[in-house]
Amino acid sequence: MKIIMSPLPLLISLLLLLFLSTHSISISPPPPQNLIQKTCSTNTYYDLCMSSLSGDPKSQDSDVRGLSSIIINLAISNSTNTSSYALSLSSNSTNTSMKTLLRSCSAKYSNASQALRLSMDAIQKNSFDDAFVHVSAAGEYPNVCRVLFRQQPKLVYPPEMMKREVVLERLCVVALDIISLLIQY
Ligand SMILES: *[C@@H]1O[C@H](CO)[C@@H](O)[C@H](O)[C@H]1NC(C)=O
Ligand SMILES: *[C@@H]1O[C@H](CO)[C@@H](O)[C@H](O)[C@H]1NC(C)=O
Ligand SMILES: *[C@@H]1O[C@H](CO)[C@@H](O)[C@H](O)[C@H]1NC(C)=O
């Protein structure tokens, strides 16, 4: 069979091709940004997911596994920071019950950091089920601190501790939702 290519259809196809390529370049964002958005789109805390990942330049060339590590590292930094903060509050307090309680809280946040480090090890070994379990545990420790305060109603749960509790718990949920994307069902 002989294909006759007249100039007009050829010109039209070239123009169409040019139109499509320039058009798609202007519409779709670069792939890495796409992956962050795609990863966060199904997250319970979309905004926290986006801001936490966008805040780290490493996320620009990370796969989903890398994005989960970035959130976990942020959570480690948060829990370690709060553990020090609670210890500092404890040493500044003059009330012995308050001192004891805050020292326990500091230990719980330290336990959270430890669980998060175990989840990092698991991510590195592609053991996503294990990573999920460790992050779940990490997300429960801040709650233990609040429950300790609830058991002693005369002592006020410091508002700053409450704020930090919420941030860490949410970061853990963000991480869990991302790890879920890595688990093969
Ligand atoms: C804790 O996480 C929040 C939310 O991503 C972040 O803005 C903050 O910088 C973190 N703090 C530390 C000490 O890691
Ligand atoms: C925790 O974070 C606060 C503010 O983000 C910072 O001022 C403080 O130095 C940090 N503490 C530690 C132990 O990292
Ligand atoms: C504890 O007291 C020291 C010295 O006054 C102060 O620098 C520090 O910020 C206090 N810690 C907390 C968590 O408020």
Ligand SMILES: *[C@@H]1O[C@H](CO)[C@@H](O)[C@H](O)[C@H]1NC(C)=O
């Ligand atoms: C600590 O503070 C609480 C609440 O103000 C008070 O009921 C308690 O007696 C105090 N404990 C000590 C050992 O001062």
Ligand SMILES: *[C@@H]1O[C@H](CO)[C@@H](O)[C@H](O)[C@H]1NC(C)=O
């Ligand atoms: C929490 O940390 C303390 C030491 O800070 C440790 O003794 C304890 O076993 C840890 N708890 C868990 C459940 O890992």
